[in-house]
Amino acid sequence: MKYSIxxxxxAALLFSACLPGPTSSVGNxxxxxYAFSIMKESLERxxxxxxxxxxxxxxxxxVTFNSSFAGSETITNxxxxxxxxxxxxxxxxxxxxxxxxxxxxxEDWWVTAQRGIINRTPFVILVRRGxxxxxxxxxxxxxxxxxxxxxxxxxxGGAQWSILSIYGSELKKSEAANGARDEAKALETLRAVWxxxxxxxxxxxxxxxxxxxxxxxxxxxxxxxxxxxxxxGALIDVxxxxxxxxxxxxxxxxxxxxxxxxxxxxxxxxxxxWSDEAQKAFVRNNFRSSTNESFDAANAGFVxxxxxFTIHYFGGWEKAYPDVIDGIFRQQVKDNR
Amino acid sequence: xxxxxSRLRHTHGFDIVKPLSVAVLLLxxxxxxxxxxxxxxxxGMSAGIDKFWDSLTAPDAxxxxxLSFVTSFWATVFNLVFGLFAAYVLARYQFWGRNxxxxxxxxxxAIPTAVAGxxxxxxxxxxxxxxxxxxDDYRIMFTPYAxxxxxxxxxxxxxFGVIMPVxxxxxxxxxxxxxxxxxxxxxxxxxxxxxxxxGAIVGGALLTFARSVGEFGSTILVSGNLSGRTQxxxxxxxxxxxxxxxxxxxxxxxxxxxxxxxxxxxxxxxRDWLEAD
Numbered sequence: 265m266k267y268s269i270x271x272x273x274x275a276a277l278l279f280s281a282c283l284p285g286p287t288s289s290v291g292n293x294x295x296x297x298y299a300f301s302i303m304k305e306s307l308e309r310x311x312x313x314x315x316x317x318x319x320x321x322x323x324x325x326x327v328t329f330n331s332s333f334a335g336s337e338t339i340t341n342x343x344x345x346x347x348x349x350x351x352x353x354x355x356x357x358x359x360x361x362x363x364x365x366x367x368x369x370x371e372d373w374w375v376t377a378q379r380g381i382i383n384r385t386p387f388v389i390l391v392r393r394g395x396x397x398x399x400x401x402x403x404x405x406x407x408x409x410x411x412x413x414x415x416x417x418x419x420x421g422g423a424q425w426s427i428l429s430i431y432g433s434e435l436k437k438s439e440a441a442n443g444a445r446d447e448a449k450a451l452e453t454l455r456a457v458w459x460x461x462x463x464x465x466x467x468x469x470x471x472x473x474x475x476x477x478x479x480x481x482x483x484x485x486x487x488x489x490x491x492x493x494x495x496x497g498a499l500i501d502v503x504x505x506x507x508x509x510x511x512x513x514x515x516x517x518x519x520x521x522x523x524x525x526x527x528x529x530x531x532x533x534x535x536x537x538w539s540d541e542a543q544k545a546f547v548r549n550n551f552r553s554s555t556n557e558s559f560d561a562a563n564a565g566f567v568x569x570x571x572x573f574t575i576h577y578f579g580g581w582e583k584a585y586p587d588v589i590d591g592i593f594r595q596q597v598k599d600n601r
Numbered sequence: 602x603x604x605x606x607s608r609l610r611h612t613h614g615f616d617i618v619k620p621l622s623v624a625v626l627l628l629x630x631x632x633x634x635x636x637x638x639x640x641x642x643x644x645g646m647s648a649g650i651d652k653f654w655d656s657l658t659a660p661d662a663x664x665x666x667x668l669s670f671v672t673s674f675w676a677t678v679f680n681l682v683f684g685l686f687a688a689y690v691l692a693r694y695q696f697w698g699r700n701x702x703x704x705x706x707x708x709x710x711a712i713p714t715a716v717a718g719x720x721x722x723x724x725x726x727x728x729x730x731x732x733x734x735x736x737d738d739y740r741i742m743f744t745p746y747a748x749x750x751x752x753x754x755x756x757x758x759x760x761f762g763v764i765m766p767v768x769x770x771x772x773x774x775x776x777x778x779x780x781x782x783x784x785x786x787x788x789x790x791x792x793x794x795x796x797x798x799x800g801a802i803v804g805g806a807l808l809t810f811a812r813s814v815g816e817f818g819s820t821i822l823v824s825g826n827l828s829g830r831t832q833x834x835x836x837x838x839x840x841x842x843x844x845x846x847x848x849x850x851x852x853x854x855x856x857x858x859x860x861x862x863x864x865x866x867x868x869x870x871x872r873d874w875l876e877a878d
Contacts, residue, residue, distance in 0.1 A: 346727030
């Protein structure tokens with residue numbers, strides 16, 4: 265009995281020493297970044313080290329980054345519940361609106377030359393190597409027997425981009441052909457594609473992992489994901505739709521969580537994201553630049569899109585969300601399966 | 602007929618049902634438990650032992666394992682003390698509402714762990730019922746302490762559930778004898794009751810610890826999932842799987858699988874050893 269108490273006591277001592285206490289930062293800066301799923305590689309490989317180096321040279325201090333990656337809606341919800349993010353990189357601007365609404369982010373967050381957008385990437389379709397089902401555009405995903413993997417718009421920003429991309433591409437094409445946006449055709453295509461969706465994972469990254477394990481025939485996702493998969497040797501082909509959307513990703517300082525002394529380094533980090541150095545790093549990591557399109561020439565893997573469009577084609581997120589995601593998708597597509 | 606058959610089976614002192622039933626048992630376990638476990642080992646090792654070792658010694662992986670073990674340890678200490686106390690009170694005293702308390706203690710068993718995490722957030726989160734009154738320096742959520750709280754909640758009934766039946770069925774004549782020769786309640790508890798509970802205490806502790814180490818649903822909500830700070834081993838596995846780094850996920854998964862094997866082996870042998878004592 266006495267022996268076992270001694271063991272327990274020693275174990276308690278050992279374990280209490282291990283418990284990480286509140287992190288004190290003397291002469292040391294810490295930035296906690298919550299970012300949507302596909303930001304991981306570019307931040308960890310290039311952006312963090314470059315900023316750390318820059319800050320070290322300018323201020324002689326070490327900057328430590330802590331980060332968490334998940335679907336855009338998920339991290340937004342976590343921050344709304346109080347997760348200690350200093351800086352958030354979200355997939356859709358609507359999530360920023362939610363943060364503003366709860367008082368986490370100031371309303372004028374976008375007053376920069378780039379309107380708060382740090383990088384962009386178009387939406388493409390990934391299929392199995394050799395394209396056995398002959399898919400050339402979004403409409404082909406509606407063919408009987410095609411099994412589509414599509415992230416869940418409840419938790420994933422990428423999923424909402426994808427819906428806008430399918431719907432908008434039909435508008436864009438009909439407008440180019442007859443001068444008028446054919447909303448009925450766009451709705452029909454979106455509905456038909458959605459009938460073939462066999463799985464709705466929580467984030468673009470989860471969707472990719474599922475596709476990589478051999479599930480499904482096609483995946484609608486960011487161009488960057490296709491490029492990363494090809495680099496990793498996955499047996500896939502990238503199909504470029506005739507018309508598709510460029511997703512644009514906002515980076516915001518979570519004002520509510522940062523103290524006065526943290527302010528300088530967090531804003532320096534935000535501004536660094538728009539520096540040529542960071543933008544070129546994004547291009548190296550398969551994002552397209554939001555400041556200077558000529559940087560994109562450095563990456564030979566980028567595909568050419570015939571009829572690209574952005575959220576402004578719908579009149580911005582403040583119209584696209586209620587009109588398309590809520591009005592069209594939620595009310596006329598999802599519930600009508 | 603059946604009499605004939607049973608005689609037949611036992612001819613030459615050999616019971617054919619024994620090896621047959623063991624084989625059926627193993628066959629049932631094969632697709633349900635053994636093959637899934639085997640595939641973790643196969644995929645974890647498929648990239649070679651060097652890659653496995655590199656994945657395992659990555660700083661974030663080591664941190665995640667350490668954090669899981671430390672937070673689980675403290676949850677176990679708390680739930681063991683609580684479980685012992687609760688079992689003692691509820692087994693020794695009859696009072697109005699006793700059954701209600703037993704039911705309350707058992708509730709976490711059936712609650713989805715994500716709900717447990719969410720409940721803690723709603724209470725202790727920065728905008729939670731009580732959490733909003735906490736000073737900034739004492740925020741609990743999104744720190745390792747939140748993980749301990751979540752583990753405590755989820756494993757609350759386990760140690761109690763193991764200790765309580767032993768205490769209830771214990772022969773009380775020894776305790777009574779101890780009392781009649783002038784031992785205080787405390788002496789009786791310490792020298793008579795506790796030794797009889799050793800097996801149950803070790804069992805309850807290991808069960809609580811093992812369950813805590815594997816906890817995922819509540820932890821992902823309350824921890825903030827920051828790698829190298831609040832990311833436990835199961836969260837690390839999930840994150841790596843989502844990044845498509847299946848080897849890294851498997852390396853840590855193998856550690857957890859081996860760990861639970863060791864825990865339950867100890868449980869098995871320690872019980873015999875402690876009870877023979």
